Amino acid sequence: MSDDLARALKVERHPERAVADRNVAFAILDEGLICHVAFVAEGRPWVIPTMYARDGDLLYLHGSPASRMLGTLAGGVDVSVTVTLLDGLVLARSVFSHSMNYRSVVIAGRAHEIRDPDAKLEGMRFLVEHVLPGRWAEARQPNTKEMNTTLVLGLPLDHLSTKVRTGPPVDSAADRSLPVWGGEIPLSLAFGAPHADALVVDSTLPESVLGQTSRGARA
C-alpha cells in the first residue's frame, strides 16, 4: 500500500507548492482547529468536519460510536483527513491568475480504535488541549461512563501531502503592465471577546481563555 499511497499523494498540480518537511505539516495540523474527514459509506464518499489533535505521529479523532463517521472509521477502512488554513486572497491583473494563499495537509491512512483506558483518556486530553491549551485541568474530568460512550481513534501520520502557497500574485509578462490593482488581502481566524454564560458567578476569565484571546487572531 505504501508505494501506491506515496504516488497518490504526490503533488502533481503546482508542484512548487509541495512541502516535504514533515515539521511544516505538523505546524499546520497544530494550528488548525477542525479537519475534514472523507470516508466511503453506503457506497459513496462523504466528507464531514470534526475536531482533531496531533500527538507526535498520530492524529486523534473522536465522537459517538453511533455516528456514521466514527462507526465507519473504527472499522479500519481507508480514510482521508485534510486540514486547511486560509491565509489570504491573491488578486492578480487577470481573472485567471487570481489565487488564494493557504496551507493544507492531506492525510491518507486507516484509523484504529484506541481501547486502552489510559491511552484513550490521553487522547481526549490531547483533543481538548489542542483547541484550548490549559482547559483540561480547569474543567471536570471525564468519568468512566462518559469515556465508555465515546470512541477515540488514532490515525497514523505515515502518509501525508503538504501544500503551501504564499506571496503575491503571479501575472504573465503580458499582463504585468495592465492598470489593475494587484496584491494580497490577508485572512486569519480571529478570536473575539469571550462571553460567560448565565451560570457564571465569578467572571474572572480562566487561563485557557486568556491564553487565546491575548493572541487576538490565532492564525
Add this chain to the structure above:
Amino acid sequence: MSDDLARALKVERHPERAVADRNVAFAILDEGLICHVAFVAEGRPWVIPTMYARDGDLLYLHGSPASRMLGTLAGGVDVSVTVTLLDGLVLARSVFSHSMNYRSVVIAGRAHEIRDPDAKLEGMRFLVEHVLPGRWAEARQPNTKEMNTTLVLGLPLDHLSTKVRTGPPVDSAADRSLPVWGGEIPLSLAFGAPHADALVVDSTLPESVLGQTSRGARA
C-alpha cells in the same frame, strides 16, 4: 438514488442541529470561501480543499483538467462537498460538554462538466464574484485559450444536509454548580489590511477590495 441519499443525509447525531430550510444552507454556502471535496480515486477516499460558488441550485467547481480531483469529478462519479463555518468555541463545566459553534452544509451528488462556452464563462464569473464581489469587471477577462485549459463543473444542490450549533454550553444539571467558567469564544474569519504587490503604480484600492475590508471580519 434519491431516497437512499435522503436517508444517508439525515442528521442522526444531534438532530436538534439539523436545519431543513434550504435558504440557511444557501446562506452558509454564500458566506464560505472554500469547500472540501471528497471523491474516490484509486480505490480510496480523498478530500481536497478548493474554491466554489453557488448559482441558484448549482454549485460550481473548477480547476485544471490535469488535476486528479477535476478529472475524476468530470467523469460524473459520486462526490461529497462540505462547507464549514466555525463560529466559536463553547466552554462547558465538564470536559465532555465542550463543543464548537459552527454552520455546515454537506452536499452529495454528481458533478457534470459545463461545456457550453457562455455557460462556462458565466461559471467562472460566479467563482470570482463569490470570493470578491466586483472583481470580475476590474481584472482582465479570460481569453479562449485560458478557458480551454480549465474545467468548470456544476454540482446540483439537490441533496444536502445542514447543521448549525449556536449558543452557550449545555452542562448537565449536576455540573451546573461547579466553579468552572463557562461560555463562548466567538471565532470569525478576519480580513486584514490589503497590500499591493511591487507592480502596482496607483495605490488606490479598487472597489472589490474596499468592499471586503470595510466589513472587517466577514463571518
